[in-house]
Amino acid sequence: MNPTSCDNVLIKWFPEVTHFCRGTPMVRIGCKTDLRKDKEQLRDLRTAQLEPITYMQGLSACEQIRAALYLECSAKFRETVEDVFPEAASALKKTQRQKKRRFCLLL
Numbered sequence: 001m002n003p004t005s006c007d008n009v010l011i012k013w014f015p016e017v018t019h020f021c022r023g024t025p026m027v028r029i030g031c032k033t034d035l036r037k038d039k040e041q042l043r044d045l046r047t048a049q050l051e052p053i054t055y056m057q058g059l060s061a062c063e064q065i066r067a068a069l070y071l072e073c074s075a076k077f078r079e080t081v082e083d084v085f086p087e088a089a090s091a092l093k094k095t096q097r098q099k100k101r102r103f104c105l106l107l
């Protein structure tokens with residue numbers, strides 16, 4: 001939920017992943033959703049004139065890197081953590097099937 005961590009996905013991790021793992025499908029997970037309501041975190045962010053990342057901002061960043069899926073979770077409060085892996089696996093299977101279909105169309 002930290003804007004700096006979110007920016008790092010675009011400016012740091014995405015270029016690295018595309019460089020070393022070209023063509024690998026990606027999912028984007030917004031972690032630590034509990035921090036959206038954490039008073040200390042909010043105070044620190046506001047001091048730096050920042051706000052926690054909203055769901056829509058996370059989704060938009062997901063679309064920018066053309067990730068197959070955007071999910072949010074909080075490991076601390078065990079919210080949606082169990083959904084992350086099956087949902088990611090299912091989204092990636094779908095992506096792979098679509099790629100195969102595109103390949104067949106080219107033939």
Ligand SMILES: Nc1nc2c(ncn2[C@@H]2O[C@H](COP(=O)(O)OP(=O)(O)OP(=O)(O)O)[C@@H](O)[C@H]2O)c(=O)[nH]1
Nearest residue numbers: 002004005008031032033034035073074075076077
């Ligand atoms: N509040 C909260 N803390 C968490 C959660 N999951 C992990 N943490 C804590 O986050 C800390 C690690 O976070 P960071 O060092 O900022 O690393 P990171 O989460 O990879 O952050 P970036 O490097 O900025 O992407 C550890 O102290 C964990 O206990 C969560 O869901 N909620």
